[in-house]
Amino acid sequence: MxxxxxxxxxxxxxxxxxxxxxxxxxxxxxxxxxxxxxxxxxxxxxxxxxxxxxxxxxxxxxxxxxxxxxxxxxxxxxxxxxxxxxxxxxxxxxxxxxxxxxxxxxxxxxxxxxxxxxxxxxxxxxxxxxxxxxxxxxxxxDFDLDVLDPCHAVSAKFGIGKGESGGHAGEWETSIMLVLTPDLVHMDRTVEGFVGNMSDAVKRLLQDRQGIDVVTHGTGILGDPRRADAERGKLHFDALAGxxxxxxxxxxxxxxxxxx
CATH class of the missing domain: 3.40.50.10310 (Creatininase)
Structure with missing residues (x-):
């Protein structure tokens, strides 16, 4: 093609x-x-x-x-x-x-x-x-069905839970960026973000219109980017593309x- x-x-x-x-x-x-x-x-x-x-x-x-x-x-x-x-x-x-x-x-x-x-x-x-x-x-x-579910399924194969996998700047998104633009990813600056219920957090952001600073207690992160990995990022990319x-x-x- x-x-x-x-x-x-x-x-x-x-x-x-x-x-x-x-x-x-x-x-x-x-x-x-x-x-x-x-x-x-x-x-x-x-x-x-x-x-x-x-x-x-x-x-x-x-x-x-x-x-x-x-x-x-x-x-x-x-x-x-x-x-x-x-x-x-x-x-x-x-x-x-x-x-x-x-x-x-x-x-x-x-x-x-x-x-x-x-x-x-x-x-x-x-x-x-x-x-x-x-x-x-x-x-x-649907962010849950079209984004979170396929990425969380990949993370689960490596023993990474939904909370760590995340929904914004967490494990799966950081892993993908390690593939696409590794020179723009600062792994030395990563910290744990909000690692609770991702579906609820996304609802608070997109439907209830809460600021992500409130939802993430100031980190701006849904998930734990410290778990990110470039090889896993390729799998996340393929899952989302699918x-x-x-x-x-x-x-x-x-x-x-x-x-x-």
Whole structure:
């Protein structure tokens, strides 16, 4: 398979590729937000680049540049975090989709790599149900099912519990970043974060709108990044990529050959 990087192509090249049947496009939506003292603020945007590329390669699809800013109000107590509203992401994603549909894309995938973007992207996909000839897909919908479950399953194989595996800047996310950008991971700065019930913690952040400083007692971490490991990070990456592909298959339009 291959990836068609829209930003690096000319307009005639894009037109030809679409006309040749490459009519699926992946649009990643990340975030610029604190990841404690050991991971970069751009972690979720970097995840968007990496997972977007993996998905586009699997689908022989186009990849548009990651939208780096997301819904991250719960991280604003920490310096450097940038946030926009639910409505802004929803509208931006919808307008992206309508632009792409006008050019002839048939499957438009709004890929969330930050939990705060899941709901606005899903809402944007629903808003786009009226687009004729194109299906807009938001494959990541439930942080527990689509993110925590696959990553915690990997951690469990190594004797790491759900609390340590975490949900933000913890074991699994730090492990993935040790694979993607090892030079930006500061393992000497890692500390234990909140290691209680992850589902409850995520609910407090995304639904109850509590600040992560309150939920994590000032660390900004859900989990224990001290347990991170690059080899395990490869397994976490594959597990999350698998969850994303399952979400795409679930939403894939009827009558079109489903991705393998």
């Amino acid at each position: 291959s990836v068609f990087e829209l930003a690096k192509m000319t307009a005639p090249e894009v037109r030809k590729a679409i006309d040749d049947g490459h009519d699926t496009v992946v649009c990643p939506f990340g975030s610029l937000e604190q990841h404690s003292a050991h991971l970069p603020i751009g972690t979720d945007a970097m995840l968007g680049d990496a997972f977007g590329r993996r998905l586009a390669d699997q689908l022989d699809a186009f990849l548009v540049p990651t939208v780096s800013v997301g819904c991250a109000e719960h991280h604003m107590p920490f310096a450097g975090t940038m946030t926009v509203s639910h409505e802004t992401i929803q509208r931006m994603a919808g307008e992206y989709a309508r632009c792409l549909a006008r050019h002839g894309f048939k499957q438009i995938i709004l890929l969330g790599t930050h939990g705060g973007n899941f709901k606005p992207l899903d809402d944007a996909a629903k808003d786009c149900a009226d687009i004729e000839g194109a299906t807009v897909i938001a494959p990541m919908k 969850a994303m592909m399952r979400g795409v298959r679930r939403e894939w339009p009827a009558g079109r050959p489903a991705p393998k």
